Every structure is written in structure tokens, then in C-alpha cells.
Amino acid sequence: PGTIWKIDGITGAVSKFADIDTNSGPGIGNLSFDPIHRQFFASDLDTGLIHRIDANGMLIDTFDHGVAGRPAHGLDPVADDGAVMDIQGAAFDSEDPDTWGYTQDERRVWAVAYHGGRVYYTVGEKAEVWSVGIARDGRFAGDPRWELTVKADKDYAVTGIAFDNKGFMYLAQRGPVENRYDYSRFADSGKGEVIRYWRENPDDPATESVWVEVPQEYAIGFPQGNRQSAGGVDLQYGYDAEGNLDTSVCTDTLVNTGDKLRDNPALAEQLAAGGPFAVHGVQFTPTPLVKPANLPPFGSWFVDFDSYFEDPEVEGHVGDVRVWRPCEGRAGYYEEIPGGYLPPFYPPDFPPPGNLPPCLDVEDVQYFCTPSGLEADLYLHDHAGFGGDSIKALSKTPGVGVTSPMSHAPGTPYTIGITGHYPGDTVDVGLCFYRQSDRDKGGYYPCCKMTLPLRTPAVSCEP
Structure with missing residues (x-):
């Protein structure tokens, strides 16, 4: 039992x-x-x-x-x-x-x-x-x-x-x-x-x-x-x-x-x-x-539940139910590359910029109150195999501040800070998902961009 x-x-x-x-x-x-x-x-x-x-x-x-x-x-x-x-x-x-x-x-x-x-x-x-x-x-x-x-x-x-x-x-x-x-x-x-x-x-x-x-x-x-x-x-x-x-x-x-x-x-x-x-x-x-x-x-x-319809007196044989629904995540897209060329990670038959499939999904978001205020853990899915390992985050909502993580350990969520919002508000966060090795080379580097609407918890996190 x-x-x-x-x-x-x-x-x-x-x-x-x-x-x-x-x-x-x-x-x-x-x-x-x-x-x-x-x-x-x-x-x-x-x-x-x-x-x-x-x-x-x-x-x-x-x-x-x-x-x-x-x-x-x-x-x-x-x-x-x-x-x-x-x-x-x-x-x-x-x-x-x-x-x-x-x-x-x-x-x-x-x-x-x-x-x-x-x-x-x-x-x-x-x-x-x-x-x-x-x-x-x-x-x-x-x-x-x-x-x-x-x-x-x-x-x-x-x-x-x-x-x-x-x-x-x-x-x-x-x-x-x-x-x-x-x-x-x-x-x-x-x-x-x-x-x-x-x-x-x-x-x-x-x-x-x-x-x-x-x-x-x-x-x-x-x-x-x-x-x-x-x-x-x-x-x-x-x-x-x-x-x-x-x-x-x-x-x-x-x-x-x-x-x-x-x-x-x-x-x-x-x-x-x-x-x-x-x-x-x-x-x-x-x-x-x-x-x-x-x-x-x-x-x-x-x-x-058993496709047998000749049991009218049966009761309580059915218990719980679970539905498999792998809901589609919120998608980001590769930005258009200046100069009109395809970066090396595109396969030959990949559609050109302007007609690109999603490069990033956000599988889940978890919120935490910390001594510095509200933080959000973002669980990202790099299903296109872009190979990103870092993010930049900025606020697209006036009056709201968003801070990016200073570093990121493999296998952990990406943590951003959110300040200046009202509890329960939806905050639009712009994300750039990139490879640190590309950024270290200097100049332009490929980036998967998306705008993520985050509905903040209806709880005040006092700094």
C-alpha cells in the first residue's frame, strides 16, 4: 500500500x-x-x-x-x-x-x-x-x-x-x-x-x-x-x-x-x-x-475509464487524473545580423533572418524575496542549440529597474533583480542570450533576443 x-x-x-x-x-x-x-x-x-x-x-x-x-x-x-x-x-x-x-x-x-x-x-x-x-x-x-x-x-x-x-x-x-x-x-x-x-x-x-x-x-x-x-x-x-x-x-x-x-x-x-x-x-x-x-x-x-458501460452501480473506482500537456514556452528569436550574412551556426538550409524560428523558450519563472528586493529565477531552454551561457537583461517598462546576473553556473537558472515595480504588475524584460566567448572577442556578437512579460507576485519584498 x-x-x-x-x-x-x-x-x-x-x-x-x-x-x-x-x-x-x-x-x-x-x-x-x-x-x-x-x-x-x-x-x-x-x-x-x-x-x-x-x-x-x-x-x-x-x-x-x-x-x-x-x-x-x-x-x-x-x-x-x-x-x-x-x-x-x-x-x-x-x-x-x-x-x-x-x-x-x-x-x-x-x-x-x-x-x-x-x-x-x-x-x-x-x-x-x-x-x-x-x-x-x-x-x-x-x-x-x-x-x-x-x-x-x-x-x-x-x-x-x-x-x-x-x-x-x-x-x-x-x-x-x-x-x-x-x-x-x-x-x-x-x-x-x-x-x-x-x-x-x-x-x-x-x-x-x-x-x-x-x-x-x-x-x-x-x-x-x-x-x-x-x-x-x-x-x-x-x-x-x-x-x-x-x-x-x-x-x-x-x-x-x-x-x-x-x-x-x-x-x-x-x-x-x-x-x-x-x-x-x-x-x-x-x-x-x-x-x-x-x-x-x-x-x-x-x-x-475502462470503456465498459454495463456497470451502472460502480462508484469510486476512478480516482485522480493527470493530463500530459507540454505547453509551449514563450519564444525568443535571433536578431537580424548587421551586414546581411548568416553566422556560422546556421545550417545551410536554415531560413534567413526575417523568417527565423524561435531560438529560446522560457520554461518556468520562480520568484524570491531577498534582502535586496524581488529576484526572479529564469529557467531557459536553448532548444535551437545556440549554445548561449549568459544573459543581459534590461527593463522595457518605464520606472522599473532590472539587473542582470554577474555570473552564471552551468545547470542553474538565470537570476535577475526587479525594483521599482508595484506588486502584481507585469514587467516587460528584454533579454539577450549570448555566448560569453563571443562577447570576449570584442565588437558585435550574436545574441538571441526576446521580450519576456513577467507578472510579478502580489507581495511586497521590502529591501
């Missing part, structure tokens, strides 16, 4: 990735990948710990919300009670989750999601969302922060978190855990919500959270109430008016898991043209279609 498995993306071969030996049976709540530090986070339902795991499956360290997180919000620390799952014990009941060795609800971490330099996680059945920072070296930063208490009709665990690139945070509930003797139901579905929050702008000092008080909700499934969430949520590319995938729009489609998604006798005639009614799997919905729009969800698409 404490083993994490992996599937080869090419061959489909399944192999062991990591063992969490302290998990006696309750299992893992959720997984998240940190692409910056190439590491994973896993929530342990037995102990309540968040495990940090390297790319080779080795456990590095843990974060204990019950002990280290709760006091940051004025709550008493709660240590793990040591309960374990003992299937041979007299108290064990295979149909009673209270005998399965879960840690206490106050410290039970369900969903985890790495976003913007922090790990966001949910706690308990009266769900709260918290976060803890990840330092530049990948370690837990030790700065836990309460984000919000979820407002929903039912006090169900939030087992899925996702973020889009517009600032919305998406949460998916999952009904109470069950285990029927015939394995037909693993959760009590039919009342779980999928909702989204966004940050107050400007922040309302009269509210405790920096997030809005009342979330928006999506219509999930056709049964009465439209709350068929099974607890999984992610984002997908957008789609155009003809239903074609639009890879230029990275996070415009909500993807969530659910049960009995197309089952509603009152709408049977309308639903019949769309296929079977007994669909347990995923629902695709354009993100703008929050209630009362798309109610009932005829503007959504549905996919069954």
Missing part, C-alpha cells in the same frame, strides 16, 4: 518507483511533480506526512503538517497517534474505514500540488488548503501558510488540486471512503463538488484569506444536483469552435473524474444520442463554463 509505481511512457511497462515503508495500509493520498527540482511529493494517509522523493525514487525528507504546519495558523500541534492497519487484529473491519489506520483528520493530508515555488495541500474532511514553500535547493522552506477553508455544501475531503495560468485554483471533492464486500463501491459518490478560487484583487483586509470567500462551481455529470465528482482534477489545452485541440492555449479545459456522469432518466431522450449512460471516468469542460452556465453539462465531453 505504500508503494508508488511508474509506467513507462513509451513501452507501457510498469515498475516500482518508491516504497514508503511507514505506510501500513491506508495508502497514498496524492502525488505531485516539481519540474524545477526534478522531485516528487506524496501525501501519506497513514502518518499525515508529505514525503519528498527524488527522481530516482529515493525518499529525501518529510514535512509534518500536524506538528509544523498547524501552529502557523494559531492551532495546537497534533502528532500522529501511531495507529496502523492490522488486518489480523480483532478490531479490523474491512468495511469500516475507522479501523484502517488513517492518521487523525486534523493532520490527514490528501491532495498535493506544486505551484509557483510552493506545495499546496489539503487537510481533513472539513477541508482546508495550506501551502509550504520550496527553497532554491528543493528542500521544504519551513514557512507553512493557511490559505483558506473550503466552502462547499458537504464536508468532504478535497483530493485534487490544479492551477491554471490565469491564477485560478481548482479543487475536487471526493465522497466518504467505502469498501463494499463485492468491491462495487470505494466511495460514496453523488455529492462531491468541483470548485475554483482566485485571489482577491485587491486584497480585502476585512477577510482572513487572500483568496475570494465564495468559489465558483462547475456542473459535474447529469444526475440531479450535478455533483458527481470522484476527486480528480487537472487542466487540458483549449479546443477551437470545430472541436480541434488548440495547443496554443494551455489550460482552458477542466478535466475532472466522476461517477455516473451521463445517468439521468429525466434526460434520457436527450442523452441517448451521445452514447451510453453508465460513464465512470472523466469530464472535459471549458473553464469559463461555471454555474449557472453549462447546467446541465451539455457543453462537456465524457470518457469512460
